[in-house]
Amino acid sequence: MVVNFVLHPHILIRKREVVQRVKQTERLEVMKMSEMDNWNDFTTTVVEYCKTGSIDEVDASYVKRMMEKGTGSPTRQSRISSAIRETLRDYEDNPFVSRGFQLPTDAQAVLDTALEAMSGLAEAFDSNPAIVALVLPHGKANYSHFTDGAHWASTITDKMTVNAVALFKSGDWDGSVKSLTSTIGGQS
Numbered sequence: 001m002v003v004n005f006v007l008h009p010h011i012l013i014r015k016r017e018v019v020q021r022v023k024q025t026e027r028l029e030v031m032k033m034s035e036m037d038n039w040n041d042f043t044t045t046v047v048e049y050c051k052t053g054s055i056d057e058v059d060a061s062y063v064k065r066m067m068e069k070g071t072g073s074p075t076r077q078s079r080i081s082s083a084i085r086e087t088l089r090d091y092e093d094n095p096f097v098s099r100g101f102q103l104p105t106d107a108q109a110v111l112d113t114a115l116e117a118m119s120g121l122a123e124a125f126d127s128n129p130a131i132v133a134l135v136l137p138h139g140k141a142n143y144s145h146f147t148d149g150a151h152w153a154s155t156i157t158d159k160m161t162v163n164a165v166a167l168f169k170s171g172d173w174d175g176s177v178k179s180l181t182s183t184i185g186g187q188s
Helices: 009-032 039-052 057-072 074-088 105-127 129-134 149-170 177-181
Strands: none
Touching: 039 057, 039 074, 057 074, 105 129, 105 149
């Protein structure tokens, strides 16, 4: 039995779209899986960390195998470097840690004094069950009550730290107590 197919224009258009999508996907994969320009520097840093850092033997072995794969397959280097970074992320002393902005020493001392004062408030929170019942987290929190005074205080101290950094970066605070208190609205 012989079957004759009739090609309809909409079928040809559909086929053309599919071919174009496949080619576009292939181009994107090539772009995503590109050779790293700094692969040698990256691997040198990782090897040195494996020798001198706090990484355990299992992770060090895994990282070394991944580096071998990346060296053998340049088109996979970007993805492999991400896997290596993610593995090393668990170690405090890893060479790829991004510590973020650090306040200067005098500003950090002012902030530390304010943060330390919060420990007394945490103790007060713990000392009275009514406070525990009445002081509630904001509505977007995934818990209904704070577990203890330290938990409550941590939400405040985290915000204090964010505010301190923002004030310092904006230039509104120079790191001194006087400069910090001058940012309070309505004071001169």
